[in-house]
Every structure is written in C-alpha cells, then in structure tokens.
Amino acid sequence: MNMIQAINSAMDVMMARDPDVIVMGEDVGYFGGVFRATAGLQAKYGKTRVFDTPITECGIIGVAVGMGAYGLRPVPEIQFADYIYPALDQLVSEAARLRYRSNADFIAPITVRSPFGGGIFGGQTHSQSPEGIFTHVSGLKTVIPSTPYDAKGLLIAAIEDNDPVIFFEPKRIYNGPFHGHYDRPARTWADHPGAEVPEGYYKVPLGKAAVVRPGEAVTILCYGTMVHVVATTIEELGVDAEIIDLRTLVPLDIEAIEESVRKTGRCMIVHEATRTGGFGAELSALVTERCFYHLEAPVERVTGFDTPYPHSLEWAYFPGPVRIGEALKKILKD
Structure with missing residues (x-):
C-alpha cells in the first residue's frame, strides 16, 4: 500500500470493529477526501458514520469533542493542517483538558487527521508544519508517521486511545518516499519495506521510536x-x-x-x-x-x-x- 491506502485501511478496519468510530470532515463522504484518504468509506458504512461537514473547523472539532464525551470515537479530518487554527481553542481549551477537568468522568477520544507539510507547491496556506504548537499543549498527543506500515498501525492505536490525538500525515510522501532532490523523480513505495501493510488489524504503539x-x-x-x-x-x-x-x-x-x-x-x-x-x-x-x-x-x-x-x-x-x-x-x- 501507499500511505493514503494504509490510512484508508486503518479507518476501514476500525469502523468494522467498532460501531462508535465516526469519520467526518469537509468532502470526506461522497468525494472521499481531497487526497482520497476516505474513499469508499461512506458507501460501505453509510452517511451517518461517514459524513461531510460545513467549512467550519471550529465546528468540526467542537462536535467531535461532544461526540467523544458521549461515547463515540470520532475521526475528524481537517483538510489541510493550515486550516486547523480556527479549531485551536476547541482542541486546547476543551479536548486537551476534558479528562482532567472532569476527573475522568468524560474523555475526548478523538483522532484529528490532517495532511501537513510541503511538497505539492501549495504555497503558504496549504504547506505549513504546525506540530510544535500541539506538542506544547498538555493533554494532546502528536503523531507523525513516515511509512504506510506505521501510518496504519499508528492510526489504529490513535483511534483506540482515550486521549485526543493530532495525527499529521506528510502529504509529500502520500504516494512515495521523496529523496530530497528537486531535480530527481519521486520514488514510489513499491520496493520500500514500509509499504508491506497487512490487510487486517494491528497496532504500532504510541510513544515508541x-x-x-x-x-x-x-x-x-x-x-x-x-x-x-x-x-x-x-x-x-x-x-x-x-x-x-x-x-x-x-x-x-x-x-x-x-x-x-x-x-x-x-x-x-x-x-x-x-x-x-x-x-x-x-x-x-x-x-x-x-x-x-x-x-x-x-x-x-x-x-x-x-x-x-x-x-x-x-x-x-x-x-x-x-x-x-x-x-x-x-x-x-x-
């Protein structure tokens, strides 16, 4: 698999295992996401579990926090990491603090997926790498995979985690492991050992390099x-x-x-x-x-x-x- 397929497979596996897993975001339903990471999920699991949202990042994350507090495991997609800032208050003031401030009466088991970084000539509003903002916030976990195998295993682990996870996906390597030279063709995942991805369930534990x-x-x-x-x-x-x-x-x-x-x-x-x-x-x-x-x-x-x-x-x-x-x-x- 390439990384997009591995991420799609992780959500597919978790939605099949757990009816509380919900996928939501801009264009994630019928269209399958701007990078096709959610392709086919709405057709398989229906519009109540995979659905499009308005273009309102604070609303997407706010709804996800409420869903998590009531027992669901939402996986909201923010279309580009650059768009995540309107949702910062919901992530920092609500999701990150909910378990502590409620003495564990409520949790926010949400996994916020978002493509991040450069590599597609997206300019200033489609290429930022804001991971440092979220690593500063106590109560949030921050995950960034580098291979399809890790992407699937880490995403499954994130969805099962009871704390909010920021899951940044390096879009520059969605389809292959770039080698860093602008004047050379991109590699593909075909011969990379990290592209060997099992079809079913497995986890890569969070916190292990x-x-x-x-x-x-x-x-x-x-x-x-x-x-x-x-x-x-x-x-x-x-x-x-x-x-x-x-x-x-x-x-x-x-x-x-x-x-x-x-x-x-x-x-x-x-x-x-x-x-x-x-x-x-x-x-x-x-x-x-x-x-x-x-x-x-x-x-x-x-x-x-x-x-x-x-x-x-x-x-x-x-x-x-x-x-x-x-x-x-x-x-x-x-």
Missing part, C-alpha cells in the same frame, strides 16, 4: 518526510549515522534517544517546520540535559527557515541533502 538505520558516528532524530530525506543523504555521503524515526512526538520515546546519543556522542535534528520554537528546540534541550557528558559536539539542527512559507522557493525551504551534509561535516569535525 524506530531505529531506521543503526550507526556509530552520529544520531539523527527526524520524523515524517525527513526520515527519507535523511536516509538518502546518509546513503549518498556514506556516513555511519544512526537514524531514529520518532514516529510520535508526544509521547516521546526519550529512552531510545538517550541510548543512541550516549552511544554515538553526537546528535543532529532534522525537521521541516520553522526553526524558532520548532520541536527540534525541545529535542535539543532534552538531549543536552540528559546526555551532556556524553556529547562530543554541540547538538545541530537542520530545519525550515523562519520565514512565511515560500511558494516558488519550496525546495530551497526544505532541509535537503546540501544543508544536511553541511551540518554533518560540522558536527563530525568537532
């Missing part, structure tokens, strides 16, 4: 599209790097990070979001606090720039082989 590639020289922390960009860069440069795919930012697998950094003595962080206030800053702080006496060089970050998202200069904005390679030379030189 994956070692994509073992190594001894430097630890590289990444997630989503950047996992593939980093892997290609490492292959081209021949660096003995250990690549860790975080998979979930909250909860974070800090034990896996500590184990790797204490082994390699060096750490680099790569993400597409802007640098200032990005999740890489939190990772850098955690690594420095917990592994300071094992570090042989300062922690390096390779990120998007602190600018509004550039439409025509999209590929210059992405962390790519050139900037990752420069950072590797610096950190391995120290």
